[in-house]
Amino acid sequence: MIKTRFAPSPTGYLHVGGLRTALYAYLFAKKEKGKFILRIEDTDQKRLVEGAAEKLQDTLRYFGIEWDEGPYFQSERKEKYRQYAEKLIESGHAYRCYCSAERLQDMRTLQQKNKVAPKYDRHCYKIPEEEKEALFNQGKSHVIRLLIPNETISFQDIVRGNLNFHGKDLDDQILMKSDGYPTYHLAVVVDDYEMGITHVIRGEEWLPSTPKHILLYRALGWDLPTFAHLPLLLNPDKSKLSKRQGDVAAEDYIKKGYLKEAIINFIAFLGWNPGSEEEFFTLKKLQEVFSLERVQKAGAVFNTDKLDWMNGHYLRKMHAVDLAIMLLPKLKKTVYFAKTDYSTLTDESIKSCEDEKANNFIKFVSCIQSRIKTLNEAMEQLRPFLIDELEYSDLFFHKKMKVDRAIAIMALEACIKALEHQKDFKNETALKEKIVTVIKSLGMKNGQVMWPLRVALSNEEKSAGAFELMSVMGKEKTLKRLKSALNWLNETSS
């Protein structure tokens, strides 16, 4: 049976690169009707972050990536690694090293000065047996190192094909640290073997250490799993995706108002494609079509332009009621929302379209639905519906549409005049007719009236349409807003 795993170390948050690795490992397991397990690699006591393991699990679950087994914690399996390490010493594949950090540092400095690859000089391997025994009996603090044989190491990788390394280029890797914890290299091999992992799916940054793992499998007499090293996610400058150049935590994108469906869909396509021109895939559909053979070799720049577009698509496809329910808790966290008429809304009232308030709210949401790329944008565009006073800005002026202060003032004055005689504000068609007359009588272009009008009503670059806004707000509020916009235009002219 196919079995994959995701094995993050709990250092704080789930990296988007990690999310993609987890996704691919999960999708592959599901596609092959196998199992996906979660293992927490917490062997570095110095880097442990409180609560990180729980957060990691929450985030994975949020995205719908559920594991069939685990989470296993490596810190709870210490004894196991120790036993295998001892076994490796007995079979001559590993040895104890008593070198101090200072000696190692000096050695490396010298090597770097001489421009040779920094590598352990096997000092402790070469010392006489009696001396080794004496050191051991003294109980001197030590590590256990893998004795790298001088031979070629070859293996197959699903995405990269046949790969060759040579032992002479490899360092005698530390397997057990002096604190009794294993290093990643020992722990990953032992666990992948004991947990029956058939496919090791991980990032390309692990490629250089894979030969060491192969050596361990061989020394322990175990069959090799299949390896698949995934291409890296990149910064715009093509370096490995890093915190420095943007948000890298999966939660950051949730916070920014991206839907999990969009994030999953987007990230699945960074390094993989289905071979067709279809591009919208749910997690479920991905489970049916994913294959490691179609994984890209080259790294992919994490460019969120496409994520924006994709998120907009998912947002537009949502039912307005669902979107409204999704937006409500976010609105409740803002400072202004509590002061509005809508502060008493609840999920239930929206869901059942209980009263006028709920219905209005849903209407607001559907007005802006086609104009938003993220939930955070939705919050911006909802403001003009909810609050009374807008704080205007130079948004009124639009070069391309030839709207300057004078034009805006003229347009708004005429609109106010025309609308003052309008009784029925519910009827958008009637409102439209009124404004058309205004445009004609002024002899202006459509945009020269429509732009300042919509800005006066919404104060947003993108927002619900002018007629939608007027009909939702009603006469009194519409005129009040237009007048205050006119005031602003007059007052700020100088």
Place this chain on the structure above:
RNA sequence: GGCCCCAUCGUCUAACGGUUAGGACACCAGGUUUUCAUCCUGGAAAUAGGGGUUCGAUUCCCCUUGGGGUCACCA
């Protein structure tokens, strides 16, 4: 620096020896919506360079160049 990996429009990618090198995002232009957005139509935009192999190379091989990863008692 040693070792390793990679290389198609700005970005994500398709084309597993024969295509006018396709799609998507972003960008630009036009249309619909008498506005912004949505939506529709169109446009500009790529096989890093040089050698082979072949009747024919984006595709296979080699070299160069470029980029990246990795070389810890971190994962």
